[in-house]
Amino acid sequence: MKFQLKRLYFQIILFFTANLGYPGLPGLKTGFCYPFFYCQACPAATSACPLRSLEQSVDRGSFSWRLFLYPLLIIGFLGTLTGRAVCSWACPIGLLQRGTGRVARKVKKFPFANKLGQHRIEKYFRYTKYILLISLVFVTSYLIGFIFTDICPVGFLTGTIPTLLLNPGKFLPNYFFPVAVVIFILFFVLIFLIERGWCRYFCPIGALLGPFNKISFLHISVDIKDCTHCNGCSYVCPMGIDVPNMHRDPECILCGKCVTACPMQHITYERR
Ligand code: SF4
Ligand code: SF4
Ligand code: SF4
Secondary structure: OOHHHHHHHHHHHHHHHHOOOOOOOOOOOOOOEOOOOOOOOOOOOOOEOHHHHHHHHOHHHOOOHHHHHHHHHHHHHHHHHHOOOHHHHOOHHHHHHHHHHHHHHHHOOOHHHHHHHHOOOHHHHOOHHHHHHHHHHHHHHHHOOOOHHHHOHHHHHHHHHHHHHHOHHHOOOOOOHHHHHHHHHHHHHHHHHOOOHHHHHOOHHHHHHHHHHHOOOEEEEEOOOOOOOOOHHHHHOOOOOOHHHOOOOOOOOOOOHHHHHOOOOOEEEEEO
16 A cells, blocks of 8 residues: 555544544543544544643743643654654644645645745744744743643634534633634635644644654655755645755654655665
């Protein structure tokens, strides 16, 4: 079976596993943390969002080591083993963007969208997710009680919208609801405009997982000795990486597209 098809099956299985909570049977809503970005507010969710746990650990001046370390240890363990592979093999929002990425690739042919992705500040803009992780999850919850999950577009997609549709009377919009609507719309515009736009620029879980690429047991290795610089690998990369020069880039999600694309077989999954 083709490698990318295997990955798709794996993502679909993980998507259903993440949503087993829907019948509300005991044991199906586990309360454990996902190692990826997904929302426990979703009526179908099986587990909890790591960001929510981190936020609650520092909410309004209190601090809980248990809530703080729990998601970090899960993400740290998986990150050390497989780097950011969770993003391309398990996260349902990664699966969503695998679909929208096809549209984004077509949109990229328009000069405006192409320029957007090629702009020289683009690589610096990727640091936004690290700033978000630190500021929205830690600092703002201390200072103004403004917490990421109140405006999270994934919470809106998988929690707010299903609740509005299934139990309209039960939904009580909070103070941040109008901001959440705007961010949700921008999220969709972004992922249709730039392939994996959310993962590249904004996802705080991607920011947590990314640095583990530098030390992870599983990683992508490029042997540029006989590279013909055909650029086939960079062309297929959903994260817009200059693959031959990437050196265990924190942006790499280990999707393996470049591995398949290299006609010289210079790119491999490496275990060390
Ligand atoms: S970076 Fe993307 S794929 Fe990875 S956890 Fe975040 S949304 Fe999911
Ligand atoms: S460098 Fe290769 S494995 Fe990493 S994200 Fe790009 S295509 Fe996927
Ligand atoms: S696809 Fe292979 S040969 Fe072509 S640029 Fe990438 S590493 Fe080099």
